[in-house]
Amino acid sequence: xxxxxxxxxxxRPPGKRQGRGLASALAVREVPGGFAVVERxxxxxxxxxxxxxxxxxxxxxxxxxxxxxxPVRFGTLLELDEMDEALEDREEELAxxxxxxxxxxxxxxxxxxxxxxxxGAQGARGAKDPMSGTEYLLRxxxxxxxxxxxxxxxxxxxxxxxxxxxxxxxxxxxxSLYHLVERDDIERYQGMAATLAAAAPATRVTGPFPxxxxxxxxx
Amino acid sequence: MKRRTGxxxxxxxxxxxxxxxxxxxxxxxxxxLLDKVAKPPAQARTPARPPKPSRPPGRRVxxxxxxxxxxxxxxxxxxxxxxxxxxADLILALAxxxxxxxxxxxxxxxxxxxxxxxxxxxxxxxxxxxxxxPVPPKPRGGxxx
Numbered sequence: 001x002x003x004x005x006x007x008x009x010x011x012r013p014p015g016k017r018q019g020r021g022l023a024s025a026l027a028v029r030e031v032p033g034g035f036a037v038v039e040r041x042x043x044x045x046x047x048x049x050x051x052x053x054x055x056x057x058x059x060x061x062x063x064x065x066x067x068x069x070x071p072v073r074f075g076t077l078l079e080l081d082e083m084d085e086a087l088e089d090r091e092e093e094l095a096x097x098x099x100x101x102x103x104x105x106x107x108x109x110x111x112x113x114x115x116x117x118x119x120g121a122q123g124a125r126g127a128k129d130p131m132s133g134t135e136y137l138l139r140x141x142x143x144x145x146x147x148x149x150x151x152x153x154x155x156x157x158x159x160x161x162x163x164x165x166x167x168x169x170x171x172x173x174x175x176s177l178y179h180l181v182e183r184d185d186i187e188r189y190q191g192m193a194a195t196l197a198a199a200a201p202a203t204r205v206t207g208p209f210p211x212x213x214x215x216x217x218x219x
Numbered sequence: 220m221k222r223r224t225g226x227x228x229x230x231x232x233x234x235x236x237x238x239x240x241x242x243x244x245x246x247x248x249x250x251x252l253l254d255k256v257a258k259p260p261a262q263a264r265t266p267a268r269p270p271k272p273s274r275p276p277g278r279r280v281x282x283x284x285x286x287x288x289x290x291x292x293x294x295x296x297x298x299x300x301x302x303x304x305x306x307a308d309l310i311l312a313l314a315x316x317x318x319x320x321x322x323x324x325x326x327x328x329x330x331x332x333x334x335x336x337x338x339x340x341x342x343x344x345x346x347x348x349x350x351x352x353p354v355p356p357k358p359r360g361g362x363x364x
Binding site for chain 1 (some may be wrong): 296297303
């Protein structure tokens, strides 16, 4: 029998007809602390645009039909007993994670590369000094301070943001600020975000998304 | 020498399902994009006349990529930021005799994406009287997936 490809953990079953996954029908399996939305699949889908788009569409569709959803890492392929084993004794953690994202959506702010200006130049100067590898890495880690634009955004959106997370830039992704917002406040947030984005052209906001950035590592 | 004409059927002059159609159906590009690119221009009303595209193809592709740039970044960020799962089956054999079977399931990911943050809050709270800030999320965490 083929293993299960896992899309997300949800707090309630999303209804009788879940639709299709990547290639076949979705199914719901009860796991400790919630339900897993899964699909029978022999292998991990390739990390290419078609699979990513389909996976994203499935998670977005599920998010619209359940109160709380925790998206699972792309490519998670498990047997049912492996899911149970991973989630047993973590029901409290799962409940807290559901509580955080229940009825909420994610917005993502990013700063365009090269918009850091003086901060980036300062980092380049420091990197030329002779130092050990450990010292270099510690310095690099210490420079991961959010840009000023994010501070302004954070101040202005504070009243309607339920939770936030900052992610420093990586080799492939720019620095990001994730906001968790109540579904009822989506339009209000979008209006506020449009004003803020216009005032800070280097920033860009996208969303609403399922709470990808606020889902803990569970499976 | 007599030629056998009936032994093997000739290939059909026109395939029922063209290769192009099949590839299009299984392409990794989203259907919305394909529809935009493959949609004939509105001016093409007479079939005998080749349709004139309203703008150069290169320009049109560039516009589509511009529109989708943000979505693609979000797609990668949302789905691949937590790493890629690598599954492999490895069989070590000697003289055509399978000796060792290794089933490999590995997660390739930047450490800071799956491990709990060790650094301080990047937004140090400013003291404000009578105002509550956003609830900080739980540390992302545990020992990986």
